[in-house]
Amino acid sequence: MASGAAGREGGALQAPTPFVFFVCQHGAEPTLKAALCEPAGPYRLAFSRDGFVTLKGTVPADVWSKDLPGGPFVRARGHALKRLDGPDIAPRVEQVLAEFGSLDWTGIHVWQRDPVEVGWRGFEPDHSVSSREVAAALTQALQLRQDPRAAKVNFDAPIGQRVLDIILVDREHWWVGTHPVQERADGWPGGTFSMEPPANMVSRAYLKIAEALAWSGLPVRPGDHAVEIGSSPGGACQRLLELGLHVTGIDPAEMAPEVLAHPRFQHWRARSLQVKRRLFQPFRWLMCDANVAPEYTLDTVESIVTYPTSQFAGLLLTIKLSDWHQTRDLDRHLDRVRGWGFTKVTARQLAHNRREYCLAARR
Ligand SMILES: C[S@@+](CC[C@H](N)C(=O)[O-])C[C@H]1O[C@@H](n2cnc3c(N)ncnc32)[C@H](O)[C@@H]1O
Structure with a gap:
């Protein structure tokens, strides 16, 4: 050249x-x-x-x-x-x-x-x-x-x-x-977003959520209530707790003891489909990091955020790609989320994402 x-x-x-x-x-x-x-x-x-x-x-x-x-x-x-x-x-x-x-x-x-x-x-x-x-x-x-x-x-x-x-x-x-x-x-x-993680970082999802928040600018505040689907072992919850949020993790698998013991954390040990939709009413932010296919993630989140008592201000979803051809569906995924009433919907493959991307949505 x-x-x-x-x-x-x-x-x-x-x-x-x-x-x-x-x-x-x-x-x-x-x-x-x-x-x-x-x-x-x-x-x-x-x-x-x-x-x-x-x-x-x-x-x-x-x-x-x-x-x-x-x-x-x-x-x-x-x-x-x-x-x-x-x-x-x-x-x-x-x-x-x-x-x-x-x-x-x-x-x-x-x-x-x-x-x-x-x-x-x-x-x-x-x-x-x-x-x-x-x-x-x-x-x-x-x-x-x-x-x-x-x-x-x-x-x-x-x-x-x-x-x-x-x-x-x-x-x-x-x-x-x-x-x-x-x-x-x-x-x-x-x-590449870079930060020094704590010595006791529970999982690399800590860095992933930290990067997702920094990139998306989602205005999470101390005292806000957030729920994460696919929360075990708890790196993302650890970061949200550090930021002063009240955090609920939904996962049939165990949470790390230090997350479980945190006074602002609760664990609903279940699959997302087993949780009654009205129980999501107190939450402002929904995170999803379940290792399931994109359509399953979107079906699950749709049934939660479009439930009449839900009042989510924003979402951070990890969309897993079982192969790179699924990147062709990205625009369709974004349109689907817009259809739930979110106006600012964006996507980025974060530096700390593996073969997956992060979808951020705000009202
Ligand atoms: C990549 S790990 C999540 C890492 C986690 N966010 C962290 O911060 O350490 C994926 C998790 O999704 C959970 N999972 C898969 N399907 C689920 C479902 N339908 N409901 C809740 N959790 C689910 C799995 O049990 C697994 O623990």
Whole structure:
């Protein structure tokens, strides 16, 4: 791929290229390519690896153009400017700053594409050791130049900021890109929500619900009542309790003792269909993380939220995908939820989702 990124010190404009990049979970690439590439979309396929894809379109007005690929399975996206190859970190860091230092970015995100599938041998997308090494080298090099952006390496960037992306595609193979922060998840390095979980994290669903809340902006407040279907062993309930909610978990399986013992938690040890619909009346938020087929989840939730005494303000549903072809049903799922009276209905495959996506809905 040709590079239009002729770097110049002194503040000259960086030339945009016709290439964009996106990252997604391993396995989502064919769905995205089909949606974004000709004949359905405006792009043609360029360089690609599992979880990292570049596409060729038209040359944008500048490297901060907001015209970028999107969709629920795109975790992060941006303009692809240049590929950098080499065995050592230091010379490439120098090259990045020589060629892109004068560009008007407000911060840098350094991150690695997923090397394997999410969940494989415990893998979670996050800041890998190598991306931390490169981030540290960039911070140091910026400090030496007395560049105040040294404090903005791998920062949580607010909407409106301009981010230089350093993507570690492989150990010896990086890409440099740019993206404007247009929505909340664009502000996270690689589109991956990151937080330090508690030492006694009950299950990885803790991270999943934390990311779902951060992405969706669902306005949960201390004192609110939430119910989760498919709550065992209890990572999601643990997070909701931490946030000060009253939480009811519905699951025939056991809850972790520390969740069960919490004074604001109660366990209805049953399958969702066994719970009388009128008992859902006190709840403001409904979470569902049951390991069942999408239609079963939607049938169950529909029968609860459309019951006359229910008054849910919002939903966070994990929709499991037994195979990637089920992504074709996503728009139908969203329309179905809108049909229950929710106006803001969105979907995203969260970084902490496995082969599943998160559907968020608000009145
Ligand atoms: C992925 S686990 C849930 C993880 C959980 N959210 C956490 O925070 O640790 C899926 C759970 O769904 C439960 N489940 C499956 N079908 C269900 C149903 N119809 N009603 C309630 N729970 C169900 C299973 O028993 C299982 O514990």
